[in-house]
Amino acid sequence: MSQNHKILSHLKSGQPLTAKDALELFGCFRLSARVHDLTRKGHTIVSEPVTVKTRDEKKVIAEYRYAS
Secondary structure, three states, X not given: OOHHHHHHHHHHXXXXXXXXXXXXXXXXXXXXXXXXXXXXXXXXXXXXXXXXXXXXXXXXXXXXXXXX
């Protein structure tokens, strides 16, 4: 099963996905590229900024969701 298919299934199940999640779950280093592939195929995936706390600071990252 391809990374695109795994990511799409995950998003369609209603679960959000970050780059860190994609790396841990699917071994995907370039989530934004996979999301681009999926949107080019007609899937509607939205990105929302989310603030996360790292060891030393807070960072804003993208969290992807499937828009039905």
